[in-house]
Amino acid sequence: MILLEVKGVSKGFGPKAKRTEVLEDITLEVEQGEFVAIIGYSGAGKTTLMSLLAGLIKPDSGSIKLNGRMMEGPGPDRGIVFQNYSLLPWLTVYENIALAVDQVFPQWTPDQRRDHIEKHIAMVNLTPARNKIPRELSGGMRQRVSVARALSLKPDILLLDEPLSALDALTRANLQDEINRICQEEKKTVILITNDPDEAILLADRVIPLTAGPRATLGPSIPVTISRPRSRTLINESYDFKQTRNEVIEYLLMATDKRKVAMSKKLVLPDLLPEDLNEPRSMLGAKRRPRRRSEQKRETVEVAV
Amino acid sequence: MSDQAYLELWDLTKSYPSSEGEAVIVKDVGFKFRKGEFVTVIGHSGCGKSTILMMVAGLSTVTSGGIVLAGKELRGPGPDRAVVFQSPSLLPWMTAFQNVMLGVDQVFYTAEPHERRLIAEYYLTLVGLGESMHKLPSELSQGMRQRVGIARAFALSPKMLLLDEPFGMLDSLTRYELQEVLISLWRREKITAMMVTHDVDEALFLSDRIICMTDGPAAGIGEVMEVDFPRPRFRKEVMEHPDYYKLREQLIEFLEVRAHQCPGTAPTVRAAKIPYSSAHEPAATAT
Numbered sequence: 001m002i003l004l005e006v007k008g009v010s011k012g013f014g015p016k017a018k019r020t021e022v023l024e025d026i027t028l029e030v031e032q033g034e035f036v037a038i039i040g041y042s043g044a045g046k047t048t049l050m051s052l053l054a055g056l057i058k059p060d061s062g063s064i065k066l067n068g069r070m071m072e073g074p075g076p077d078r079g080i081v082f083q084n085y086s087l088l089p090w091l092t093v094y095e096n097i098a099l100a101v102d103q104v105f106p107q108w109t110p111d112q113r114r115d116h117i118e119k120h121i122a123m124v125n126l127t128p129a130r131n132k133i134p135r136e137l138s139g140g141m142r143q144r145v146s147v148a149r150a151l152s153l154k155p156d157i158l159l160l161d162e163p164l165s166a167l168d169a170l171t172r173a174n175l176q177d178e179i180n181r182i183c184q185e186e187k188k189t190v191i192l193i194t195n196d197p198d199e200a201i202l203l204a205d206r207v208i209p210l211t212a213g214p215r216a217t218l219g220p221s222i223p224v225t226i227s228r229p230r231s232r233t234l235i236n237e238s239y240d241f242k243q244t245r246n247e248v249i250e251y252l253l254m255a256t257d258k259r260k261v262a263m264s265k266k267l268v269l270p271d272l273l274p275e276d277l278n279e280p281r282s283m284l285g286a287k288r289r290p291r292r293r294s295e296q297k298r299e300t301v302e303v304a305v
Numbered sequence: 306m307s308d309q310a311y312l313e314l315w316d317l318t319k320s321y322p323s324s325e326g327e328a329v330i331v332k333d334v335g336f337k338f339r340k341g342e343f344v345t346v347i348g349h350s351g352c353g354k355s356t357i358l359m360m361v362a363g364l365s366t367v368t369s370g371g372i373v374l375a376g377k378e379l380r381g382p383g384p385d386r387a388v389v390f391q392s393p394s395l396l397p398w399m400t401a402f403q404n405v406m407l408g409v410d411q412v413f414y415t416a417e418p419h420e421r422r423l424i425a426e427y428y429l430t431l432v433g434l435g436e437s438m439h440k441l442p443s444e445l446s447q448g449m450r451q452r453v454g455i456a457r458a459f460a461l462s463p464k465m466l467l468l469d470e471p472f473g474m475l476d477s478l479t480r481y482e483l484q485e486v487l488i489s490l491w492r493r494e495k496i497t498a499m500m501v502t503h504d505v506d507e508a509l510f511l512s513d514r515i516i517c518m519t520d521g522p523a524a525g526i527g528e529v530m531e532v533d534f535p536r537p538r539f540r541k542e543v544m545e546h547p548d549y550y551k552l553r554e555q556l557i558e559f560l561e562v563r564a565h566q567c568p569g570t571a572p573t574v575r576a577a578k579i580p581y582s583s584a585h586e587p588a589a590t591a592t
Contacts, residue, residue, distance in 0.1 A: 041478045043446070165476070169503075195476040233561070236554055246544050252478055253540060265435060269427045270420040274412045274462045277384060281414065290415040 003189050004030040004053070004157060009062035011048055022048045024215040026062070028208070030157070030191065035183060037192045037200035038218070039248065040210030041255075046193045049210070050161040053191065054080050067156060076104040079150030083162040085142040087134045087149075093121060094130045097149045104153050120152040123182060140171035147179065151186065158183075160192040164199065173232060176202060184228065197248045201241060202230055207248055211255040219255070222247050310337035311497050312361070312465060316370035319356050330356050332523040333370070336516060341495040345508040347556065348518030349564060354501045355469055361499060362388050362467050375464055384412045386465040387458035391473045393450035395442040401453040402438045405429060405460050412461050428456040431493075432486050448479040452486060459490055466491070468500035472507065481540065484510060492537055505556045509534075510543055517559050528559060 006028040012021040022045040030036050040046050051057045052064065055074040064071040066078070087096050097117050105113060121130050124144040134142050143163055150158055160179070164172045180203055183190055194200050200207045201224055209219040226240045235241045273291040282288065317334040320327040331353040338344055346354045359365035361372055363382035372379045374386070387408075395404045405425040413421050429438040432452040442450050451471060458466055471487070472480040488511055491498060502508055508515050512532050519527040532552065534543050543549060 042448075042476055195478050197477060233557075236550075236557060242550050246541075249481070249544070250541055253481060265430060267427050267430055268423050270416065270423050272413050272416050272420060272424070272462075274384065275415055277411060288415045290413065290417075290420075 001032045002029050003032045003034075003067060004028070004191075005063075005065040006053070007063050007065075009052060009059040009064060011045075011052060011057070011059050021215050023052075024217050026052075026218055028218060030189060033187050033189055035190045035192070035203060035205045036221075037194060037204035037207045038210055039194055039197060039200045039207060039252065040216065041212050041252070042195060044210050044212050045214075045216040046195075046210060047161060050080075050159055050191075050193055053159055054078055076100075076153045077156045078159055079153050079155035079157075080159045081143070081146045081150050081161065081163045083165050085134070085139075085146045087142060087145055089134050092131050092133050093126055093137070093145050096134075096145055097121065097152050100149050101152050117152060120148040123151070124148045124178065138171070139167050140175055143167065143175060144178070147182070151182070151188075156189065158188050158190045160190060162193055162195065165195065172199075177232070179203065180230070197245060197252070201226070201244050201248065202232065202235060207244070209248065209251045209255065219251055222251070309340070310373075311340035311342075311375060312338040312499075313373045314357070314361070314370070315373065317357065317360060317367060317372065318369045319353070319360060319365070320368045329523040330521060332525055334526055335370075336526065336529075338497055338499065340497055342514065343491065343498045343500070343512045344514050344516060345500045345502055345512040346516045346518060347502060347505070347508050347560070348524065349520055349560065350503060352518045352521045352564075353524040354518050358388075358467050358469050358499060358501050361465070362386055364388075384408060384461050385463055386467055387461045387463035388467045388469065389451075389454045389458050389471045391470045393442070393447075393454040395450060395453055397442050400439045400441055401429060401434055401445065401449075401456075402426070404442070404453055405438075405457045408457060408461050424460055425456075428460040428490075429453070431459075431490055432456045448475055448483060451475065451483060455483070455487055455490065459494060459496070462494075463496060466496045466498040468498065468502075470502055471500070472504070473502070480504075480507070485540075487511070488538065503560075505553055505560070508532075508556065509549065509552055510538065510540060515556065517556070517564065520564050527564060530555065 006026055009023065009026040010021065011023045012019050014020050026049065038046065038049065048057070052059055055071050055078070088099070091099065094117060097120060098113070101113050101117055105116070108116070118127075121127055124147055126141065126144055126148065129137060129141060134145070137145070147163070163179075164175055167175065176199060182188075183203075192200070192203060204224055206221045206223050208221045210216050211219055222244060224240075224244050226235060226238055226244070271292045271294050273293055275288070275291065314334055314336045317331060318329065319331045320329040322328075334357060346357060348354045356365060360367050361379070363379055363386065395401070396407070399407070402425055405428065406421065409421050409424050413424065426438065429435065432455050434449060434452055434456065437445065437449065442453070445453070454471070468487075472483050475483065484507060500511065509532060515530040515532060516526055517528040517530065518524050530552065534546055534548075
């Protein structure tokens with residue numbers, strides 16, 4: 001079943017005179033339960049695409065359908081995890097999640113809501129830190145809260161906007177494994193936006209490159225056929241991994257080659273050799289002359305045979 | 306000629322005094338760089354790989370041992386060794402062009418002013434900043450700033466190029482772009498280069514040889530790997546080379562397993578306790 005259907009969506013910014021078309025003709029279909037990774041350069045329009053899917057901005061043309069219904073504005077049927085966590089700094093882990101749950105499930109009893117929140121805190125292994133405020137948490141822990149908050153809404157689709165880009169390599173690897181585990185357990189439909197090919201391949205069922213902007217559009221999707229559960233170390237040896245990885249990187253590099261413009265410009269590199277700055281700059285008031293490679297004299301040495 | 310050592314590290318050791326005796330960061334590192342060679346030092350963060358590079362740059366003092374470049378022992382920093390740092394380290398009130406000129410004016414002080422400008426323009430254009438060389442660092446993206454850093458290093462016509470995780474702060478795709486920029490410039494100039502990184506793909510794509518460092522304290526050279534993909538290298542061809550993933554696996558295996566247990570690197574001096582958290586090195590991950 002097709003859960004999300006994006007058809008011919010374009011988006012640009014700025015007044016008519018100097019308008020930048022960011023995205024052009026984006027078409028995407030995501031099946032129920034599928035994990036799709038969209039990978040692209042910084043500045044390509046990844047976040048614009050995510051904001052469109054979230055309903056935070058409206059497309060200039062084209063349509064986005066979720067569950068067969070036209071999407072009008074943001075809603076709790078889509079859980080979003082932003083790169084910068086976006087937690088309220090004066091609320092604890094529990095309160096940050098409760099804020100969302102209380103809004104979305106007002107019909108539940110307080111006990112039901114509390115159990116629901118505790119369950120999601122436990123899911124991201126943050127129970128010991130449930131009463132801490134974001135300032136007291138590490139970057140990785142904050143991002144876990146953000147993931148728990150998004151999942152607690154029981155969204156139809158989870159949107160991850162470069163969730164791990166701000167983290168160091170080790171924390172990133174841990175959280176990748178965790179996201180992998182949770183998404184497999186919950187059978188969630190996920191769209192991940194990233195700039196890391198390895199991350200995309202490790203997590204997703206399908207990788208779609210976003211060509212370089214302006215006027216970025218989605219390339220052909222590359223299926224990832226590596227069997228699950230996927231292990232970070234074993235994946236390195238897998239033939240499928242190498243193939244997919246090469247394919248993704250190649251497409252992305254090709255996308256920039258297209259952007260390159262052949263520029264012919266007259267460039268001159270003067271024939272000069274660097275000076276030794278430890279030597280005095282002038283000798284008895286006489287200025288040094290520049291050393292040139294072409295003026296270096298060839299020494300002839302006579303050798304007795 | 307090519308077999309002769311152009312840069313020689315000779316029993317290079319770095320240690321700091323501490324309350325529990327000497328804290329040894331790197332111990333007895335010996336290595337010979339051939340002229341025009343691209344050598345990468347790879348290892349875990351905190352293993353002391355940047356310390357070695359900083360000693361070659363002359364920015365960190367040598368505790369014992371020595372460094373010889375082109376037949377002369379090195380003392381202190383100098384423009385014959387250009388460094389590209391992890392952060393571009395540009396002066397924020399100067400344009401990209403002025404930042405490059407700062408070094409060029411010193412090293413080529415005997416030349417005419419217009420010749421010096423030509424040098425800066427030449428290298429800035431080669432790194433792809435022909436259109437934006439008169440912008441301030443704040444107007445440039447992170448990737449473009451690092452391009453200025455590369456142009457600044459090459460513009461000095463140095464004997465050695467020292468790269469300290471030059472692309473560590475960039476996202477993976479910008480990193481690919483900049484690796485291409487670096488390697489195409491390097492191919493023109495054939496400057497002997499030493500790069501520190503922990504990115505396995507980066508090391509394989511760029512280097513002739515890879516030095517694998519064992520974990521600190523008292524880190525040393527665990528293994529030296531020859532990378533002989535034909536040059537000029539193109540990423541697609543390199544990645545499809547039958548040896549590519551074999552070497553990649555070897556490197557990853559070294560970093561994950563053997564870096565921690567190499568014989569001969571057992572800390573001979575009591576050193577493990579103090580975390581070397583000083584400004585020189587990021588905090589070590591204790592293993």
